[in-house]
Structure formats: structure tokens, C-alpha cells
Amino acid sequence: MSEDRAEDRATVAERAAWAGSRVAHEHFRTDIAVETKASKTDVVTEADRAAQREVIDVIREAFPADAMVGEEDDELKAVPETGAGWVIDPIDGTNNYVRGMRTWATAVAAVEDGEPVAAASALPALGDVYTADESDAYRDGDPIAVSDVRDPETAAVVPTIWWPREERDQYARACEAIVSRFGDLRRFGCAQAALAALAEGAIEGVITNVDCNPWDSVAGVHMIRQAGGTVTDLNGNRWRHDSTGLVASNGALHDEVLAAANEIDPQ
Known part of the structure; x- marks a missing residue:
């Protein structure tokens, strides 16, 4: 183009x-x-x-x-x-x-x-x-640019994309993985707002293990990448609109954010 x-x-x-x-x-x-x-x-x-x-x-x-x-x-x-x-x-x-x-x-x-x-x-x-x-x-x-935070204990991470009722145990594990690793947890109730907040450096990570609808994710993923961040699937591969899970970070903390995402569903 x-x-x-x-x-x-x-x-x-x-x-x-x-x-x-x-x-x-x-x-x-x-x-x-x-x-x-x-x-x-x-x-x-x-x-x-x-x-x-x-x-x-x-x-x-x-x-x-x-x-x-x-x-x-x-x-x-x-x-x-x-x-x-x-x-x-x-x-x-x-x-x-x-x-x-x-x-x-x-x-x-x-x-x-x-x-x-x-x-x-x-x-x-x-x-x-x-x-x-x-x-x-x-x-x-x-x-705007992603944050330069490198200390997990000062980072804020968001669990996003609401889990079905029969899988709320996974939401609980997402929260536990975040609060045990990072300084704080946020939940916005709006995936695109969370992704934009990561792009502007207000938070350091956004995670989910579910398949994301493209309208909930594609715009924000592009913003994070253009702001210097990293977005992958649960295996650490570059995220696409048809990926399973979404793991976004400021890049500096991606390994820790990815590890938290992989605790959501131990299977």
C-alpha cells in the first residue's frame, strides 16, 4: 500500500x-x-x-x-x-x-x-x-509511547475480554497470576480502552486466554505496536486476528506478562 x-x-x-x-x-x-x-x-x-x-x-x-x-x-x-x-x-x-x-x-x-x-x-x-x-x-x-517500566512490582496489568460464566475460574486465575507478579491490577470493562492505555504508557500489560473478536482487538493491537509495544499469542508468536489468546505488553516486561497469561488455563 x-x-x-x-x-x-x-x-x-x-x-x-x-x-x-x-x-x-x-x-x-x-x-x-x-x-x-x-x-x-x-x-x-x-x-x-x-x-x-x-x-x-x-x-x-x-x-x-x-x-x-x-x-x-x-x-x-x-x-x-x-x-x-x-x-x-x-x-x-x-x-x-x-x-x-x-x-x-x-x-x-x-x-x-x-x-x-x-x-x-x-x-x-x-x-x-x-x-x-x-x-x-x-x-x-x-x-504516545508505551512505558519504560522494567520492574514487575511497579507494573499494572489488565485481564480483559470477559470470560463465560462456566469459565470464571479462569478469570480468578488471571487475577491471581497478575497480583502475585505485578504491582497492581486494573479492569476497564472495555478492551479497546485497555489496549489504548497500554499504548500511551498508562499500564504495562493486557492479557486474555480466550479467542478475541477482531472488533475488540485489532485497532488496539495496531496502536500498541506503533507505540513500541509487543503483542503475541499465548505461545509468544506474533499476534494475528485469528490467534488464540492475546498478550500485550510494553515489551520490556513481555516475558513476565506472557508467563501470567499462561497461568490462566493450566491445560
Whole structure:
């Protein structure tokens, strides 16, 4: 992909994320109806659907032929291995959103042949947008970088992607692995916010052993890499959209973060 073309996609990703997040924000802290999907904690609202439609409309103005991967409606549910596409989460952190909590994001990533080339996560209730192009990552237009923390006892690590009810023992082991190794544990309830926080140096690690939906992960993974961090699967191999597990770190602590992730499911 040419440099100009990649820059165009970064610009469109940011514009689309902001557009979708504004639609979602219009309904934030209102009496919008809440529906459930696969479980009692897997919730969706009409704001999710409306925001996704807005994101897609913005993208299609610039790239009408590109594939669309989206959490809601009938869009694709897997990243295409060839060609250009977009990965969209209209409201990542819907449980936070419906509770009136500010930590939720509209995330958009551009992919080419299965690899991210641009990304944006808008958090309108917090007033921030995180972006990444082919060279750097940014918060509100200013360059960001992962932290340089090397002492595990001063590091903060996040367990992310909620576990099914029958696997909550794995969440407990994730928490135990983190608190026994690192200085602190955080849980955001929004995977893209956690990944963005790692990219900006606010935390040092993000772990899960589950298969991540691309809309929960691809945008933030690109930001972390462009900010100088490391993202692998549970075996320490470079993470892809179809990897099992996700282990992200500032790089300096990756071995320790990877070890914690591998304690979640001893099998």
C-alpha cells in the first residue's frame, strides 16, 4: 500500500470513529432499551447499531468497495485474509455504556491482507481519541509511547475480554497470576480502552486466554505496536486476528506478562 493511501485510511478511520461515537454519545445516559445476545452480560442497544451504520457510511464514502467487519447486524464476522477491509466496534464496553460509566469506545481499524494499517478508538465521554497510522500512535494528535517500566512490582496489568460464566475460574486465575507478579491490577470493562492505555504508557500489560473478536482487538493491537509495544499469542508468536489468546505488553516486561497469561488455563 502506498504511503498516501495508508495516510488516507488513517484519516478516514479517525473520522469514522468520531462520527460513530457521536451517534452513540447522543444516547448515552438516556433510557435507551437494552437487549441481551448470547448471555445476560452480552448486551446491545439501538445505539450500537446506529453507531455502526454511521461508521460504515463514513468509510464507504471514501472506500466503497472495501469489506466491512462489524460486531452488529449482518456485516462480516471475520477479517478477510486478502484485500482491503475495515473492522468496527460501534460501542466497545456496552456494559459500561448502559450503566452510565464513561469508559467505552468506538473503534475502527483498516486492514490490508489481514494486517492492520490504521486504527482509531474514540472515547467521547472522556474526550479522547487514540489513533495509529503506519509509523506512530497518538492521543488527541500527540505522539504516545508505551512505558519504560522494567520492574514487575511497579507494573499494572489488565485481564480483559470477559470470560463465560462456566469459565470464571479462569478469570480468578488471571487475577491471581497478575497480583502475585505485578504491582497492581486494573479492569476497564472495555478492551479497546485497555489496549489504548497500554499504548500511551498508562499500564504495562493486557492479557486474555480466550479467542478475541477482531472488533475488540485489532485497532488496539495496531496502536500498541506503533507505540513500541509487543503483542503475541499465548505461545509468544506474533499476534494475528485469528490467534488464540492475546498478550500485550510494553515489551520490556513481555516475558513476565506472557508467563501470567499462561497461568490462566493450566491445560
